[in-house]
Amino acid sequence: MNSTIDHMVALTVFLAATLLFIGLFNSTIQTAVTYQRNKVTAHMASDLLDNVLLNPGVPINWGQNDIMPTGFGLQDPEFTQYKISPFSLMRLYSTTQTPVFYPKTGTEYSNITIGSNNFLLLSNNSALDYATVSQLLGVSRTYGFQLSFNPIVTVSITEDQSEDPLRVSIDVQGTGFPLVNAQVNYCFISVQPNGGESGHPAFINKYGTTTTDQKGLANLEFNEITDDKTSYALVVHANLNGLTGVGFHERVSSPEQYVIPFIDNLNEGRVLLAHSYDIHYFGPPVAEVKYNATFVLLAEDYTFRQIPIENSANHLTYGDGWPYNVINIPTTNPGILIITYQSIGQEVGVIMMPWGLSSLAFPLTFGGDPQSQEWVATDLRQILVGGIAYQAKIAVWNLEGYRVIS
Amino acid sequence: MMRTIEVLIVILIITGAFIAASTFAILPWPRQVSPMNLRRLSYTTLELLDSNHDLSRAAFETENYSIWSGIQVALSASLPANVVYNLTVFEIGISEGGTDLYSEMISISNSESLGATSDAFSYLTSSSNVTFNAVPEKIGELTGGGTLYILNCSDANGWWITGYTDQTLAEDLYSLLSPYYVNTVMIQNTAELAQILNGSSIQNEIVENAVIINTLGEAVPIPSGYYATEGSDNSYAKYCYILGQKTSQFNWTWASIVGYPLYYVSNTDLFSDQHNGWGIYGMQNVGAGGLNAFLQGLNSESYSYDGTWITGSPSNDPQLATVELTSEAIFYSNYYGIYPYTTQTATRALPVSILNRYNLEVTTYVFDQVGSYLPGSVYRHQSGSGIFLALGLTRTPDIRLTGLSLLSESKPRLYRADYSAYDTSRLVVLQIGLVGGV
Numbered sequence: 001m002n003s004t005i006d007h008m009v010a011l012t013v014f015l016a017a018t019l020l021f022i023g024l025f026n027s028t029i030q031t032a033v034t035y036q037r038n039k040v041t042a043h044m045a046s047d048l049l050d051n052v053l054l055n056p057g058v059p060i061n062w063g064q065n066d067i068m069p070t071g072f073g074l075q076d077p078e079f080t081q082y083k084i085s086p087f088s089l090m091r092l093y094s095t096t097q098t099p100v101f102y103p104k105t106g107t108e109y110s111n112i113t114i115g116s117n118n119f120l121l122l123s124n125n126s127a128l129d130y131a132t133v134s135q136l137l138g139v140s141r142t143y144g145f146q147l148s149f150n151p152i153v154t155v156s157i158t159e160d161q162s163e164d165p166l167r168v169s170i171d172v173q174g175t176g177f178p179l180v181n182a183q184v185n186y187c188f189i190s191v192q193p194n195g196g197e198s199g200h201p202a203f204i205n206k207y208g209t210t211t212t213d214q215k216g217l218a219n220l221e222f223n224e225i226t227d228d229k230t231s232y233a234l235v236v237h238a239n240l241n242g243l244t245g246v247g248f249h250e251r252v253s254s255p256e257q258y259v260i261p262f263i264d265n266l267n268e269g270r271v272l273l274a275h276s277y278d279i280h281y282f283g284p285p286v287a288e289v290k291y292n293a294t295f296v297l298l299a300e301d302y303t304f305r306q307i308p309i310e311n312s313a314n315h316l317t318y319g320d321g322w323p324y325n326v327i328n329i330p331t332t333n334p335g336i337l338i339i340t341y342q343s344i345g346q347e348v349g350v351i352m353m354p355w356g357l358s359s360l361a362f363p364l365t366f367g368g369d370p371q372s373q374e375w376v377a378t379d380l381r382q383i384l385v386g387g388i389a390y391q392a393k394i395a396v397w398n399l400e401g402y403r404v405i406s
Numbered sequence: 407m408m409r410t411i412e413v414l415i416v417i418l419i420i421t422g423a424f425i426a427a428s429t430f431a432i433l434p435w436p437r438q439v440s441p442m443n444l445r446r447l448s449y450t451t452l453e454l455l456d457s458n459h460d461l462s463r464a465a466f467e468t469e470n471y472s473i474w475s476g477i478q479v480a481l482s483a484s485l486p487a488n489v490v491y492n493l494t495v496f497e498i499g500i501s502e503g504g505t506d507l508y509s510e511m512i513s514i515s516n517s518e519s520l521g522a523t524s525d526a527f528s529y530l531t532s533s534s535n536v537t538f539n540a541v542p543e544k545i546g547e548l549t550g551g552g553t554l555y556i557l558n559c560s561d562a563n564g565w566w567i568t569g570y571t572d573q574t575l576a577e578d579l580y581s582l583l584s585p586y587y588v589n590t591v592m593i594q595n596t597a598e599l600a601q602i603l604n605g606s607s608i609q610n611e612i613v614e615n616a617v618i619i620n621t622l623g624e625a626v627p628i629p630s631g632y633y634a635t636e637g638s639d640n641s642y643a644k645y646c647y648i649l650g651q652k653t654s655q656f657n658w659t660w661a662s663i664v665g666y667p668l669y670y671v672s673n674t675d676l677f678s679d680q681h682n683g684w685g686i687y688g689m690q691n692v693g694a695g696g697l698n699a700f701l702q703g704l705n706s707e708s709y710s711y712d713g714t715w716i717t718g719s720p721s722n723d724p725q726l727a728t729v730e731l732t733s734e735a736i737f738y739s740n741y742y743g744i745y746p747y748t749t750q751t752a753t754r755a756l757p758v759s760i761l762n763r764y765n766l767e768v769t770t771y772v773f774d775q776v777g778s779y780l781p782g783s784v785y786r787h788q789s790g791s792g793i794f795l796a797l798g799l800t801r802t803p804d805i806r807l808t809g810l811s812l813l814s815e816s817k818p819r820l821y822r823a824d825y826s827a828y829d830t831s832r833l834v835v836l837q838i839g840l841v842g843g844v
Contacts, residue, residue, distance in 0.1 A: 011409075014417075017420065177483040180475075181479070241477055242456060242458050243483060380486070382453070391486075
């Protein structure tokens with residue numbers, strides 16, 4: 001009898017101990033396997049980022065066409081290494097802002113808008129969405145990702161004195177340090193109401209150069225601005241040892257009636273110009289706006305060059321029976337479309353649109369949402385987009401789950 | 407009781423095993439599991455700094471405080487705030503009397519240590535003051551010969567070299583080809599031509615195995631005296647026969663740069679009152695018999711006048727008579743850095759039939775064969791003595807094709823300059839590390 005009890009106790013204790021140790025070992029193994037899978041995800045992040053940044057895609061010039069690529073890559077086909085096409089980036093569907101619907105074309109537009117007067121609206125017919133790119137990269141069922149492109153150099157422009165003279169301060173900062181003694185080139189455009197033919201607004205360009213101080217600050221003064229209602233735009237390029245950044249600032253007196261540019265056709269550089277009331281009805285009814293457009297690009301010596309546009313001056317009205325206007329960007333090089341406008345009440349303003357994402361150093365976020373994912377691996381590269389320094393960051397997560405034993 | 411004790415012992419053993427396994431099986435901390443690729447970040451940062459060659463310039467001006475201050479600012483501004491760095495420039499090579507292959511020139515850093523995780527990338531920069539060139543192998547340096555004669559006769563006129571004079575062509579050829587030959591001699595007049603035809607050197611050069619480029623196009627200079635007398639038969643076709651004989655005798659390479667070879671002879675004194683039928687005085691029309699006679703001489707057969715027109719065109723329509731460089735010629739075009747247009751017009755292409763008729767073999771195809779015509783080729787006589795380059799192209803000549811043809815035939819090697827010479831290259835190493843938590 002004692003022997004039987006001894007056996008029963010021993011067996012019970014043994015089974016309990018075995019189960020306990022199986023659980024303990026399993027926990028350790030499960031953690032190790034999960035770590036291993038996370039490491040694979042991290043490698044995938046690095047590889048995927050290089051894959052995207054170091055090949056131009058198929059065809060190589062898909063960024064400047066409306067065609068659907070058969071291979072995805074963002075490298076500028078005219079360069080090697082980590083030089084990225086500003087036009088390929090422009091075709092990526094931005095996931096951070098709500099798309100804009102334009103009733104007169106019946107099309108939605110991918111939306112990257114910075115501030116209230118700087119638009120990059122690209123037809124959804126041309127934009128590549130996350131699902132398509134995932135399939136092109138071959139990770140649609142295995143990994144999710146998010147790509148973000150942010151300029152390394154931040155150029156902030158602040159108005160210190162509004163008139164007589166206009167004084168602005170420019171603050172040039174890197175990701176962790178101010179850009180000391182950086183060369184600053186600027187393009188200042190002031191709007192002249194009724195200054196052009198048929199009462200269209202005219203504009204006066206002024207170019208200049210200065211340098212930043214020990215705090216990365218520079219000050220500019222414009223004596224020609226004697227009235228705080230004068231509208232202007234200031235575009236600044238700051239450069240130090242290969243680090244180049246862009247900043248911009250506008251002052252408008254017509255915040256509701258303005259012109260909105262929609263990129264309609266990349267092949268032809270066709271841009272539709274719409275009255276703002278066709279998109280955002282501020283009510284009550286208003287009359288037309290007159291505009292005058294020009295195109296500015298940055299030369300290799302970091303100075304600005306103006307390129308004239310055909311049919312650049314016209315007027316726009318909203319509502320049925322009043323179609324949009326069309327202008328064509330006259331170059332395949334990156335630049336800035338600058339449109340000065342005035343309403344019937346002599347209120348004026350300037351809007352800007354980058355032709356190529358980098359021209360105004362617009363940031364871009366593309367892809368899925370990593371917020372709700374269990375484990376997200378990230379990686380980082382320093383890149384040049386159209387000569388502007390950016391950081392390309394990728395976040396990658398596994399779509400196949402992480403639990404080893406459910 | 408014994409069984410219970412045994413089980414307890416087993417439990418103790420398993421517990422020991424678990425503790426031992428847990429002690430040795432250390433799981434990596436999160437930064438090791440999902441590391442940022444610091445090596446790539448380092449590389450892309452160096453590329454960014456050198457996008458306008460600022461880093462390369464700074465690497466060779468290590469004592470310029472202003473430049474290095476800018477580099478340090480740019481480096482600090484471009485890297486994320488949790489990244490520390492150390493950038494070091496090394497001179498590569500051993501200086502005179504020195505022993506170290508890598509000598510540290512300057513080092514900048516924003517931290518004393520690089521944290522728990524770091525990686526580095528090295529980037530080679532070259533001095534803007536150094537020109538990297540190539541030294542060509544001299545043709546004939548080891549085999550004897552190596553003389554290039556360029557016919558630049560002031561007392562002869564050219565034909566089908568429209569837009570040029572033989573002097574300008576000769577100068578261009580000299581610039582293009584003289585680095586590849588042991589000696590380059592400009593034949594300044596027909597008297598000097600007679601001298602080499604007699605086997606006498608002009609500047610102590612070796613006459614045998616030489617290359618002779620006739621810059622007069624379809625015309626060939628003829629010396630007065632013996633050669634004019636001996637060669638006067640059949641409108642000087644016999645002179646062309648003598649040239650063929652000499653080419654064979656001295657194992658020359660005779661180069662015709664354009665058009666129908668040896669179609670005219672020229673000597674402004676000898677033919678001062680004659681013109682070639684097109685208003686160019688000092689020139690005698692030989693006709694198609696000149697080429698046939700030359701080939702007879704090259705083939706060491708007895709002279710027999712043959713005035714048959716033998717050249718042809720890929721098409722009767724000159725607009726369609728286009729020919730393409732061969733892949734071999736394009737290869738050597740890249741190798742020697744000579745870039746003529748790859749498509750040319752050929753209306754004086756030699757027929758394939760000359761190969762059997764005159765015992766020739768093609769050693770270099772410059773243009774692809776079209777039908778039964780060879781628009782541009784180098785022919786060697788089967789005896790091994792005498793080479794003939796004929797570019798049967800339509801005027802005007804592109805002397806780059808002549809240069810490319812001769813180099814494709816001889817294939818002299820190019821010795822690239824040594825990149826490891828002291829003070830020409832510097833190595834920039836950027837080591838970056840992450841600070842902060844695990």
